[in-house]
Amino acid sequence: xxxxxxxxxxxxxSNQTRMQxxxxxxxxxxxxxxxxxxxxxxxxVCVTYIQEKxxxxxxxxxxxxxxxxxxxxxxxxxxxxxxxxxxxxKVIRQFINFLN
Amino acid sequence: xxxxxxxxxxxxxSNQTRMQxxxxxxxxxxxxxxxxxxxxxxxxVCVTYIQEKxxxxxxxxxxxxxxxxxxxxxxxxxxxxxxxxxxxxKVIRQFINFLN
DNA sequence: CAAACATATCTATAATTATCGATATGAAAA
DNA sequence: TTTTCATATCGATAATTATAGATATGTTTG
Numbered sequence: 001x002x003x004x005x006x007x008x009x010x011x012x013x014s015n016q017t018r019m020q021x022x023x024x025x026x027x028x029x030x031x032x033x034x035x036x037x038x039x040x041x042x043x044x045v046c047v048t049y050i051q052e053k054x055x056x057x058x059x060x061x062x063x064x065x066x067x068x069x070x071x072x073x074x075x076x077x078x079x080x081x082x083x084x085x086x087x088x089x090k091v092i093r094q095f096i097n098f099l100n
Numbered sequence: 101x102x103x104x105x106x107x108x109x110x111x112x113x114s115n116q117t118r119m120q121x122x123x124x125x126x127x128x129x130x131x132x133x134x135x136x137x138x139x140x141x142x143x144x145v146c147v148t149y150i151q152e153k154x155x156x157x158x159x160x161x162x163x164x165x166x167x168x169x170x171x172x173x174x175x176x177x178x179x180x181x182x183x184x185x186x187x188x189x190k191v192i193r194q195f196i197n198f199l200n
Numbered sequence: 201c202a203a204a205c206a207t208a209t210c211t212a213t214a215a216t217t218a219t220c221g222a223t224a225t226g227a228a229a230a
Numbered sequence: 231t232t233t234t235c236a237t238a239t240c241g242a243t244a245a246t247t248a249t250a251g252a253t254a255t256g257t258t259t260g
Contacts, residue, residue: 014217081228
């Protein structure tokens with residue numbers, strides 16, 4: 001990981017809501033209802049569930065998640081009309097190695 | 101470590117210069133001259149050396165370092181008229197644990 | 201104690217980020 | 231193939247952060 005990427009990740013972690021999302025996604029089953037269609041959390045949690053839990057607007061959360069994916073913190077997967085987001089543990093580990 | 105503290109640390113890591121300072125302070129002897137008075141790096145590096153290396157103004161760097169200390173990322177020690185800053189590895193570890 | 205030096209804080213402005221409502225896109229379902 | 235639902239993007243404004251110069255504070259030295 002290089003300085004620029006690490007800083008982009010830092011930016012994503014510089015906001016309480018985004019940091020909170022990272023925490024929730026550590027254990028989605030503890031923080032979110034199972035999705036009505038997908039029964040598992042293999043690909044994480046859909047945007048609406050995250051949005052509702054934060055109380056912020058749909059567009060704000062969509063932008064957050066999109067940026068978090070862009071810098072590598074999250075992985076997104078589309079299933080039909082839903083986008084699911086989960087943590088990218090590999091990149092998180094690289095970021096941690098960079099800090100250490 | 102709680103959400104608020106972790107986010108404050110995230111804010112400090114959301115700027116390329118501050119992230120760079122964290123990196124330099126991993127191995128001060130590789131990036132800074134030995135101080136004319138103190139011969140060792142036990143307490144880190146003085147403000148002027150960091151300021152000169154970044155090219156930013158004295159007031160900006162002083163504010164950066166002060167905030168980085170406030171959230172626990174750095175430890176500052178005064179020796180005479182100089183302030184030295186070094187990494188706070190314990191807090192860095194706590195931040196990493198929070199992310200993991 | 202006055203002068204010089206290192207750092208910290210204050211004040212102001214430029215730059216960036218936060219956030220939302222509106223609208224667009226894409227996918228399923230009627 | 232319209233309608234509906236989920237998500238993404240756009241455009242605008244509010245809020246925060248970046249940054250510097252000026253000034254204050256604290257420390258050493260003449």
